[in-house]
Amino acid sequence: MSKGRVLLAYSGGLDTSCILVWLIEQGYEVLAYMANIGQEEDFEAAKVKALSIGAKKVFIEDLRRAFVEELIYPAIQANAVYENVYLLGTSLARPVIARSQIEIAIREGCDVVSHGCTGKGNDQVRFELAYYALKPNIKVIAPWRMPEFYERFPGRQSLIAYANEKGIPVVHTAAKPWSTDENLYHISYEAGMLEDPAATPSQDMWKLTVAPENAPDTPERIIIAFEKGKPVRIENKNDGTVVTDPLDLFIYLNTLGRRNGIGRVDIVESRFIGLKSRGCYETPGGTILRAAHIDLEGLTLDGQVRHLKDVNISIPYGRLLYNGLYFSPEREFLLHSLEFTQRNVNGEVQLKLYKGSITIEGRKAFGDGAKLYNMEESSMDVQGGLTPTDAGGFIRTHAIRLRKWTPSN
């Protein structure tokens, strides 16, 4: 008799294939779940494989549009970043993947979900916090945290041996000396040779973007238009290409970023569980979009609101995404606040892309967002309605406090 139905987040790789078979061995009925979030993957082959090794059903969900519209664009509105540098590509994908997995689990009567994440990383946290928030009574099997699993499979060789024993097809490619996670927003590299933080990654590691040195010698100029802080139109000034569909627009931005060598970073970051780890990331389209959005906020957001947003939304929003707290009361709260700030972030930004660099070349605001900048008033040449003597009073009033200051040493 079955112990129950498990919906396993399945990748088609060695780990989750072994987990699939192992779960069956433990007495579970296993259904496989694959999310298309824009990674390069042969979904059909994986499906065939899953079925061949015992999965009762396989679900392949195209989540790319939800990923772009619900996760990526709000992160752009927030200028979200983790520890100043990381654009959160993996973190952003997890909520849509987990949500869809839970929806299917409910629909298919699975009271258990499972995944192949290790017990040291952030992803286990991100998946499981989402599972529990969306379906509080869900059961989770995380084999890599179960002694009966990780002690049985202490290394890759033992997994291969198990696969051979169980008739799981093993692709005999040379394993890369790092692990990756790819989606429409980014690809990450970690572990293996990257664990030495001083080791420069080999050039053949980078997959999504060309090296700046190999990018075209001619800059590419584009215009990105935003409505309420979300991109609604991209125009390539070099060749006239125009894209407006939210998903297509982002894919096209990726194309531009990839061929111009944009979006590589290499950092040591603080994982939620308290370890430091080294990661390399390529986020081509997201890097461009974030630069453009920050620029447009300069023109269209009131300075005080911008400051409050930077401190009170951008930073905590980035952290909660990183820590897997997307499905939470605080995310709802922050997103609600964020949206309000974006209602006048309307306009367009001109950018130049060239060999790894992004240069802002001008911007324009539309609607109420245009009211904050007054060319004549800001002019150093024209008086524009301001009485210069007022500034003297402003300064002397601020100085009242400073005149009382006694330096401490």
Place this chain on the structure above:
Amino acid sequence: MSKGRVLLAYSGGLDTSCILVWLIEQGYEVLAYMANIGQEEDFEAAKVKALSIGAKKVFIEDLRRAFVEELIYPAIQANAVYENVYLLGTSLARPVIARSQIEIAIREGCDVVSHGCTGKGNDQVRFELAYYALKPNIKVIAPWRMPEFYERFPGRQSLIAYANEKGIPVVHTAAKPWSTDENLYHISYEAGMLEDPAATPSQDMWKLTVAPENAPDTPERIIIAFEKGKPVRIENKNDGTVVTDPLDLFIYLNTLGRRNGIGRVDIVESRFIGLKSRGCYETPGGTILRAAHIDLEGLTLDGQVRHLKDVNISIPYGRLLYNGLYFSPEREFLLHSLEFTQRNVNGEVQLKLYKGSITIEGRKAFGDGAKLYNMEESSMDVQGGLTPTDAGGFIRTHAIRLRKWTPSN
């Protein structure tokens, strides 16, 4: 009889030359003060000019070392930035200039200081708040805020006419359609044709850096070593150059940044007085240094301390610099807190500079800063003393709260 002695911040240009003569006309004895903060300037010619038009004395102060050591390096430690993009080059120079001006004013018995800033910008605030904080009873003459001055000289032509009348030498160069402010850290461009935020600056505007397109085709690789968050050594891997003196090191970093097209930005920013204005900036060495410092903090700063520092020091420190509040109780407080965070930021960072882009290629920590990263422990392949089952408890405990969440819609 003289109304008193004025120490005028003098640049040698049309404005401050006219102010100098005008102040004499008002009955003041005028001494001229020039700060060498690394700008390109013919100080000797300016001195001759000042004396020739009536200055009693001229002081030329080389403040470059104090600028680098006391202002620039702490700003690097703080990762200070204003509104996400601006590296604060002008803001950083003002405190050293104002402090030296006040010191000379005191020494020379001037009870008045004067400057040529306009009544709409940030610099009047920065200079005067510093004056008042350092010498509470100082008197300030800001002619561009005085109706008797600005109504008499409503435009450049009236200044030229006055200069001609008073025998002030006028250099007949075509005025640039923008104004600039240069120092060792950066150059700024604003006003004139830049006042249209959509107008792309002409290529001949940029002065400090080559365009990325004109930078060398071969990347330049360097290593920057830090002690307590301040750079102490730079090594050029391409040619073996090594520089260690704080001032020379920064000048050399500028050389590297300039020739590799690094550090141009173009923004619309929120001035302290509440206006939006558009500025373009080149900060070659500072841009490199900031990227390297942020990277090293990733390896050497505890994650929680880093977060507290980002929110509670970096952001307010950048704002107070921008707003001219360097000589203030809050700056002392923030700097004191900042220094504590930096005591283990020891190590070196490898960077690649190439056509406008900076790529981090690895880093290494020294001393206590090295304790936070443990290669084996972070490894996804090795267990490293951690019990994977603990992470399950961590996750489920965090989920307690999330399981109670009711989405609002």
Place this chain on the structure above:
Amino acid sequence: MSKGRVLLAYSGGLDTSCILVWLIEQGYEVLAYMANIGQEEDFEAAKVKALSIGAKKVFIEDLRRAFVEELIYPAIQANAVYENVYLLGTSLARPVIARSQIEIAIREGCDVVSHGCTGKGNDQVRFELAYYALKPNIKVIAPWRMPEFYERFPGRQSLIAYANEKGIPVVHTAAKPWSTDENLYHISYEAGMLEDPAATPSQDMWKLTVAPENAPDTPERIIIAFEKGKPVRIENKNDGTVVTDPLDLFIYLNTLGRRNGIGRVDIVESRFIGLKSRGCYETPGGTILRAAHIDLEGLTLDGQVRHLKDVNISIPYGRLLYNGLYFSPEREFLLHSLEFTQRNVNGEVQLKLYKGSITIEGRKAFGDGAKLYNMEESSMDVQGGLTPTDAGGFIRTHAIRLRKWTPSN
């Protein structure tokens, strides 16, 4: 010929009566405006006086309901406080007063408004920032900042002399050795004998509340019910009184607070213009309401949201109120964020009022707000679905980072 029509914020007292006459003397047509925000005042007598000394019209506006519903209750939702102690009574009244004044100015064709605030305080800032925000082209006459006024009237005696000369009725009461500002929310005392921060105010100063020593010997027990963070019902358990109308409810809370000696504070605060000043305040109803609201948030707000709200809304909201920035983009933003946090702050709080102290004696949540607290789960006696071993994993995971800590000394 008239210089224009001025709408003067008029109190009936010596200062604004002299200002009224002085404005007429300067050639203005003057209309008088009085706001009823709950202060003790003979509005009719003041009206007669204003008309008798030359006002063309007098407007008396009852703003008490708007004050309570639009300003006081959101401040309660925000738990707004300035510098830990001051409940912002004066700050809260200014926006409704200024808004109504501007509305009447527009309706009556006045292009100038005027007030009797001094040039050192916060109120000039609060009134005028509101004026300018609501009607950017308004002209403001602030006589106490105009040399032609303040030099002519250097002290109270010169005002009295002017009043006698101009036939302005002067009430010959002994001037109190402090000045006050009263409204429905509070009364403030400052200046005069209070300027020595060590001087204990005399007992006869306090006007709104009885001294705790003189309050009843029997505690009064009440229940306050909240919906979305705003009070909707108050019940007096001692005598069965029930009040539900928002304005009546607040007036009744004041009655309770006043007779039980609640809400006196005595502080030194930092004015917006940078001076420190000493103020004493009585805020009877507001003090009770704030305590009750904070308590109910403990039960009904998610812990993380509560923390974000405390830091990112409560504190900046209190500061912007104090600084007169109610009519601003940042207030709109903060209020929008605030409202979202309050949607489940539904329930009731039991309180005991006794001789100056407020004691919370229990609380209850209604609706979704009740989901966060689970009696059984929190119980130390019952296991309630939690696996105790999870907490061990939680702790050991948090300890990963701490185990790397090297104390600095």
Place this chain on the structure above:
Amino acid sequence: MSKGRVLLAYSGGLDTSCILVWLIEQGYEVLAYMANIGQEEDFEAAKVKALSIGAKKVFIEDLRRAFVEELIYPAIQANAVYENVYLLGTSLARPVIARSQIEIAIREGCDVVSHGCTGKGNDQVRFELAYYALKPNIKVIAPWRMPEFYERFPGRQSLIAYANEKGIPVVHTAAKPWSTDENLYHISYEAGMLEDPAATPSQDMWKLTVAPENAPDTPERIIIAFEKGKPVRIENKNDGTVVTDPLDLFIYLNTLGRRNGIGRVDIVESRFIGLKSRGCYETPGGTILRAAHIDLEGLTLDGQVRHLKDVNISIPYGRLLYNGLYFSPEREFLLHSLEFTQRNVNGEVQLKLYKGSITIEGRKAFGDGAKLYNMEESSMDVQGGLTPTDAGGFIRTHAIRLRKWTPSN
């Protein structure tokens, strides 16, 4: 053969006595550790009991002075509070208890420590994070989180049965329907009948303070003097008592608070592990001290520094204490920053204590702290060196931004 030596945090009560015997039963050699942090306790009787039931040694450490000087006074400097109300009495005691336990464990060669905390509360976290931070390789036995223990002892009756079986003396007092934790700073009540958040605690629960109704009818007036934000002298104006020793001073403040009914609170709080729980607390001396310290900061701290401190130190410091993160890099950082803010917090505060209420009646600053307040300058009657017209410029400059504001609805 012994499994090792355990140092058990022992209270003398039923739980830890059973744990002591149970640990011996498991094969450990057990040493008992008791911390005197000011709680009412018969330490000698407990020592005799521990030895009688098998403890090899018993250590009773008087930590009261370290508790007051190292934990309580810095918390006063920080104005530390959790969720607006809770003064952190239990949190503050844990670090000194844990540190001493670890010191003894090291000295006595114990490689294991143990405690009797439950698996749902905060104290397990606080103790163990301290243990791991101070001695990373320590082993911790938390019986109430071990199934072999908590399943064997599902309730109080099973513990009593075990005690009887093992000859552990059981005091047959009626168990109170709540649990308490007491120390020099406070006493806490939770669980049992308090688990219903609407239930008013019975009057006989409160132990440390008299009810306000039973406090003396005559107010007690005191003066507290501070140096660098720490109390150095207390003077009772009623009877002339003066206390200056740090520990004695705090004990005397407790006496004053206790007899005047000061310091009771009743809240629902957010535990670190994500549960809400209800707690009642009495913190007599701490409540007085915090009010006095906040008041003195009003006079002696620059307004901007005070604001930065409130947001960036007080709030995170309170949270880290609550969450058991005292021995951490972030606490070192915050404490270092805190101390700098306190260097001019010198002066004295006059207070009135009466039936549960604290009234500030004046204050005075000493040394540099006195420079910020200038009686003449703040005066509304005197001009004091300020030019009133400056305030107009200040206001109109602030209004530049507001005049561009378009309300959103």
